Amino acid sequence: MTTAASWLEMADDDPFGIDNLPYCAFGQDRFRWTGVRIGDRILNLAAAEGRGLLDAGGAFLGQGNLNRFMSAGRPVWARVREHLTELLSAARHREAVEPLLLAVADVRLDLPFEVADYVDFYSSLEHATNLGRLFRPDAPEPLLPNWKHLPVGYHGRAGTVVVSGTDVPRPFGQRRTPDDPAPTYGPSTRLDVEAEVGFVVGVPSEGPIPIDDFRAHVFGAVLVNDWSARDLQAWEYQPLGPFLGKSFRTSISPWVVPLDALESARTPGPAQQPPVLPYLSAADHHGYEIDLEVLWNGTPVARPPFAGMYWTPAQQLAHMTVNGAWARTGDLYASGTVSGPTPEQTGSFIERTWNGARPIQLADGTTRTFLLDGDTVTITATAPGPSGSRIGFGEVTGTVTKPE
Structure with a gap:
């Protein structure tokens, strides 16, 4: 039941009840x-x-x-x-x-707001560990030395952030497999998704935003699919990180859930060792209990838990501006892939299929490793509301179209 009833006719468990109002x-x-x-x-x-x-x-x-x-x-x-x-x-x-x-x-x-800047983080310990094991199997430690000291991130392309329902043309770029003597050019053959939660800046700043001022600046949250061309990304990312493998499309949900609707979803942030530097230490170290679900052509394939994210939204905002960069109204920063400790909780297909080694069977009997033309991916989420209600985020969906 919700804390207040609306005069509109709706089910008591409607995720867009009076407690939400996105x-x-x-x-x-x-x-x-x-x-x-x-x-x-x-x-x-x-x-x-x-x-x-x-x-x-x-x-x-x-x-x-x-x-x-x-x-x-x-x-x-x-x-x-x-x-x-x-x-x-x-x-x-x-x-x-x-x-x-x-x-x-x-x-x-x-698109619910004009996107000023777009930043994507890499804040799930499980996701970072999985990718470290996949990409650096011989390394003694899957995490790079900086990962537990700061929220790792990259700047994306604000102009290619699109609203849910917008098609996603398969991107082109350079790629090189271990067997290729030189890079080749063409459409990505390893197209992937990343299920994320994004936070939207409302009040701008003229410089660093202290970590305890998070609520004074952030307006609300959306669902994000950070589409990723893994073959392009693998060839280009060293030494400066993601570029064309990420910048072709980023999809967001049409509903901006205000932070005030997520009060009941607040949950203590994870213990962080080694201790973080003072600018990343909050008086109220908290994240949000948001339960995501990923559907591939209608088949549920993963249920990533946002509550376990190692770096919190407040820490991400503080780090993003600590160097003196200002925040603008409409800045969107995303959590990075949300993944939990089991394969069924991973928010990317490179993890879910272990880089293609463990194909997924869909409801129609077909199997997948990475996305084929015509595939549709939908990410949904809900969070706890007052008195047992659920807060809905709606969905972010996109269909891969053939390259032209």
């Missing part, structure tokens, strides 16, 4: 607005603010994305959330609000 950008024809989801409906926020039903300081008026609202800061976020909860739970508002609701099925879901 934000989105949506459109019909050439028009775009911002909205908030309740059940299977979207409330048009521009219309609601225009009619005086809520006060966001004009942040929703004439806006096709959430950037202006996200930049307004936590007091405005909290006030709007309080207004929305009242509007959608108190029956006396039904007559005014109901005409402003649209069915999710009747609109086009767009």
